[in-house]
Amino acid sequence: MDLGAINPAVLAASLMVAATPILLAAIGELVVEKSGVLNLGVEGMMITGAIVGFAIAVETGNPALGFLAAMAGGAALSLVFGILTQVLMSNQVATGLALTLFGLGFSALIGQGYVGVKPPALAKPDLGPLADIPVLGRVLFSHDLIVYLGLALVVAVWAFLRFTRPGLILRAVGENHDAAHALGYKVVRIRLAAIAFGGACAGLGGAYLSLMRVPQWTEGMTAGAGWIALAIVVFASWRAGRVLLGAYLFGGVAVLQLNLQAAGLAVPVELLSASPYLVTILVLVIISADRGRAALNAPASLGRVFHASS
Amino acid sequence: MNRRTLLASAAFALGLAGAAAAQDRVKVGFVYVGPIGDGGWTYEHDKGRLAVEAHFGDAVETVYQESVPEGADAERVMTQMALSGADLIFATSFGFMDPVINVAQKFPDVKFEHATGYKRADNVSTYSARFYEGRAVQGLIAGHMTESNIIGYIASYPIPEVVRGINSAFIHARKVNPDVQFKVIWAYTWFDPAKEADAATALIEQGADVILQHTDSTAPQAAAERAGNVYTFGQASDMIEYAPKPRISSIIDNWAPYYIERVQAVIDGTWESVDTWDGIAPGMVGIGEITEAVPAEVKAEAEALIAAMASGEYHPFTGPLNRQDGTPWLAEGEVADDGTLLGMNFYVEGLTGTVPQ
Structure with a gap:
């Protein structure tokens, strides 16, 4: 065993990269669920974003355009879900699952011509002297823009939900859509906007996977990341800060267990492989253990169908 | 021979011809563990399938299923293939081993080929590469x-x-x-x-x-x-x-030569359960x-x-x-x-x- 081979700074840096796709998808889903909608199609929107972003980046040679297209693609797909569930009032669970299946198949179809193609790389911002600070520079100031964007989004979503009037309205819609409707708020429109935001975030997370983290296109490449994001939102009891914690924990343990294996730690490999799931769920369950407060935090109208006539 | 029997026997003959034509075409199923576009393992198996199609032309029909999880789903997929008339089924991952044996018991007339496994039966061959x-x-x-x-x-x-x-x-x-x-x-x-x-x-x-x-x-x-x-x-x-x-x-x-050889054996009626383990020498x-x-x-x-x-x-x-x-x-x-x-x-x-x- 050679634990000295593991460099904590390098590890911290790679956990931020590993966690970013899940973080982006989860923070988007948090907003969706706060508005009272349960969209189980995160995986489908992520993979759609992954291929749309990849295809556009390859065709135009511009990764920034690729990321924008991925957000548009994810949002467009989520609006299919939005129209089905909000306007036509279909079952949210079934429609979300269908969205995932559709996204996986649809992305495989578009992706036919992009297997084995190398995407253009997004230039990293040069933070100059900051990146040269020992340890901290490697951990905090050596990343690409999307990693910082993910962090900024967490702060923005937290501040939006907590301090702004539109955030309060969004939460009101999620808590009691009938009351919000009676107050004159456009429940369906607000929810559609939240769903589109969630789709854009999931699409961005998917594109980060195909354009930066892997970077290439392979069918089914999200490999369950969307489901992890969904689980993190619930276990984080719908709080932005805890979503960040959950995503970093999951990404961190996932990277750490690979490093521990490479270093030859004498722990059964099966246990190490399962550890990201176990640790993330355990920690989030423990910090959310205060049942009363956690239940208070769950949007009361989550998953319920709304119609203005009721 | 009156008109009714003539018609009936003509219909019978037509039906027979149709059945014979359907039987002439050997149907070969492929079960893949990943997507064809993985650029690796499944991609090469699918190249083998395409080589079979190119080699036999209309004499053979191939069907495939991608990204089949190892476990109960594999059994369902192979049962479906066998029910829809497949004569020969290639299961191309180690984890399909027990599902292959289970399904093969239910369909003794269908031939199975399992890649990289070690369990065989009268209608299950194994094949792997060194x-x-x-x-x-x-x-x-x-x-x-x-x-x-x-x-x-x-x-x-x-x-x-x-x-x-x-x-x-x-x-x-x-x-x-x-x-x-x-x-x-x-x-x-x-x-x-x-x-x-x-x-x-x-x-x-x-x-x-x-x-x-x-x-x-x-x-x-x-x-x-x-x-x-x-x-x-x-x-x-x-x-x-x-x-x-x-x-x-x-x-x-390079699975193509093996796949072509085994499909040929089914067409000729000479297919037997064998264990093949070839290396660099035969390619x-x-x-x-x-x-x-x-x-x-x-x-x-x-x-x-x-x-x-x-x-x-x-x-x-x-x-x-x-x-x-x-x-x-x-x-x-x-x-x-x-x-x-x-x-x-x-x-x-x-x-x-x-x-x-």
Whole structure:
């Protein structure tokens, strides 16, 4: 065993990269669920974003355009879900699952011509002297823009939900859509906007996977990341800060267990492989253990169908 | 013969002809563990399927199902194929082993071919390739190319097939470079590009400058390319898009000749349950081009090794070899028998860590 081979700074840096796709998808889903909608199609929107972003980046040679297209693609797909569930009032669970299946198949179809193609790389911002600070520079100031964007989004979503009037309205819609409707708020429109935001975030997370983290296109490449994001939102009891914690924990343990294996730690490999799931769920369950407060935090109208006539 | 019987017999004859025509076309099913577009394992199996179509033309109809999980789903997929009239079904992953045996019991008239497994029945053949011959070549090149003397190995599941590959690569790396160390990561997946990329990155961060992979996607190649001075080998497929660096050679699975031969046997009615395990010599295992990143003398040495294995004069598991705990396994000049190799669940001496049980 050679634990000295593991460099904590390098590890911290790679956990931020590993966690970013899940973080982006989860923070988007948090907003969706706060508005009272349960969209189980995160995986489908992520993979759609992954291929749309990849295809556009390859065709135009511009990764920034690729990321924008991925957000548009994810949002467009989520609006299919939005129209089905909000306007036509279909079952949210079934429609979300269908969205995932559709996204996986649809992305495989578009992706036919992009297997084995190398995407253009997004230039990293040069933070100059900051990146040269020992340890901290490697951990905090050596990343690409999307990693910082993910962090900024967490702060923005937290501040939006907590301090702004539109955030309060969004939460009101999620808590009691009938009351919000009676107050004159456009429940369906607000929810559609939240769903589109969630789709854009999931699409961005998917594109980060195909354009930066892997970077290439392979069918089914999200490999369950969307489901992890969904689980993190619930276990984080719908709080932005805890979503960040959950995503970093999951990404961190996932990277750490690979490093521990490479270093030859004498722990059964099966246990190490399962550890990201176990640790993330355990920690989030423990910090959310205060049942009363956690239940208070769950949007009361989550998953319920709304119609203005009721 | 009155008009009614004439019509009836004409209809009967037509029906018969139709049935005969349908029977003439042999239907072949393929069950894949990953997507065709993985650029590795499944991609090569599908190339074999396309070769069957090209070879037999209208005489054969092929159907396939991608990304079939190993387990109950595989059983359902194969049952469906058998019910829809498949005459021959290729199940192309180790984890399909028990589902194949179960479904084969229910459909005694359908022929099954299971890749890389060890359970057979009257209507179940097994086939595999001696990938460890290719691993020997990779080990030799890797042992020469590494400067940090640390070689990373991304393993999938702890099954004999994978353990054999690690041992074979290690033996031949040690032969040319006695200081070489292997770091093995078990990914517990055949196909998860993000995880494979993370595993490659973790190995590189811990000093590995040559990465061998036994997972199916090209993600480790991309991670190595990004890291710079790291070499890799294509797995299952050529992965030539990453040549000349980081990919410096590859193992290519060539299933087409075998698939064509077995489909022909079904057409001729000569199909029997057999166990096939072919290597470099008949071409089932191909070694992809060794690129110019490899020094000429190393390339020549690798080619000599390939030739020696192809002619049968050298076996990658030739004694003296000890097991990891130091107990003797093969005496000087002794060659491992296929039974031991097929069930291999131990490391050879010099490897660190343990095989997950």
